[in-house]
Amino acid sequence: DIQMTQSPSSLSASVGDRVTITCRASHSISNFLNWYQHKPGKAPKVLIYAASSLQSGVPSRFSGSGSGTDFTLTISSLQPEDFATYYCHQSYSIPWAFGQGTKVEIK
Amino acid sequence: QVQLVQSGAEVKKPGASVKVSCKASGYTFASYDIHWVRQATGQGLEWMGWMNPNSGDTGYAQKFQGRVTMTGNTSINTAYIELNSLRSEDTAVYYCARSDFATLLDYWGQGTLVTVSS
Numbered sequence: 001d002i003q004m005t006q007s008p009s010s011l012s013a014s015v016g017d018r019v020t021i022t023c024r025a026s027h028s029i030s031n032f033l034n035w036y037q038h039k040p041g042k043a044p045k046v047l048i049y050a051a052s053s054l055q056s057g058v059p060s061r062f063s064g065s066g067s068g069t070d071f072t073l074t075i076s077s078l079q080p081e082d083f084a085t086y087y088c089h090q091s092y093s094i095p096w097a098f099g100q101g102t103k104v105e106i107k
Numbered sequence: 108q109v110q111l112v113q114s115g116a117e118v119k120k121p122g123a124s125v126k127v128s129c130k131a132s133g134y135t136f137a138s139y140d141i142h143w144v145r146q147a148t149g150q151g152l153e154w155m156g157w158m159n160p161n162s163g164d165t166g167y168a169q170k171f172q173g174r175v176t177m178t179g180n181t182s183i184n185t186a187y188i189e190l191n192s193l194r195s196e197d198t199a200v201y202y203c204a205r206s207d208f209a210t211l212l213d214y215w216g217q218g219t220l221v222t223v224s225s
Contacts, residue, residue, distance in 0.1 A: 001169075034211045036152075043202060043215035044144075044152065050210065087152050091210050094157070095168045096142070101151040 002027050002090055006099035012107040019075040021102045023088035028068045032092035035064055035073045038101075039084045047086075048073065078104070109133040111203055111216035118222045119193050126189040127219045129203030136184040137161040140206040143177060143188045146218075147199040157206065158186060193223045 003026040013019050023033065031051035036044040046055045048064035051071055061076045075082055083106055088099040114128040129141065143155040156167035160179035167175055176189045186203055201219045204212035 032210065036212075038152070043217055044204075044212070045215075046211055046213055049207075049213075055213075085151075089152075089212070091206075094166050096154045096157075098144075098152040098154060 001095055002029060002093060002097055004088055004090055004097050004099040006086075006088055006102050008102060009100065010103040010105060012105050013078050014107045015078055015080055017078045017107075019078050019082075019104060021073045021086055021088075021104075023066075023071045023073070023099050025069045025071075025090055025092075029090045029092035031067050032090055033064075033066065033071045034089045034091060035062075036087045036089060037082075037084045038087060044087065075104075109205065109214045111205065111214055113201075113203060113216040113219045116220040116222070118224065121194055121223055121225055123193050123223075124189060124191045125193060125221050126187055127201050127203075127221065129186040129188075129216050131184045131186070131205070134205075136179075137181045140209060141177070141179065141186040142204050142206055142212055144202045144204060144212070145199040146202070147196070150199075153199075155188070155201075160186065190221075193221075195223050197221065198223045 005024045033051045035048040038044040047062050052064045063074050065072050085101045085103045087101050110132045112130045137160045140157050142157045158165045158177035165177050179186045203216040205214045207213040
């Protein structure tokens, strides 16, 4: 099974900051890597699919990069509505797996 | 528009079973896999398995093998997850989600809270 490891597990940042979250897969997953945003009481929302493709309707301040085992989600200028938990997700092979999440909090 | 609407919250005793439904609309239900993901309180997202509504094929995470069943009814566009032998650790919000061409989970249900308590 493929394990997904995110870092950091949490971070504090201010509005306007550039934020970077990393995700590492235990085996190569090509570009079968997605990023989700999850807010309390809401369903998760896909931000980035196939490692670097922006989901329709998602602001361009979100971007993704990487392939193989190492991936990055970047928020170029953090906005108030971006405070949430972010998860990476591999869909390369069953069983699918999520990273443990990165909680982005207000500094 | 694509929507997945789940059944309401459940409270169950340890050892009981629970069945959660997920009604799809706005797309051809039989054409997309449905996955189930759960989140226990204070924990991250946990993938449980998938079901193909057309073929009935399923795949479950090892952790839930023997205790979970995922089914679908294409006549009413509804997917189901049934979890047996419930324990307190199964207390969580359960989500159904549509898989877009087996690569990502593009639409999600609103979640169903299942509480297991004596």
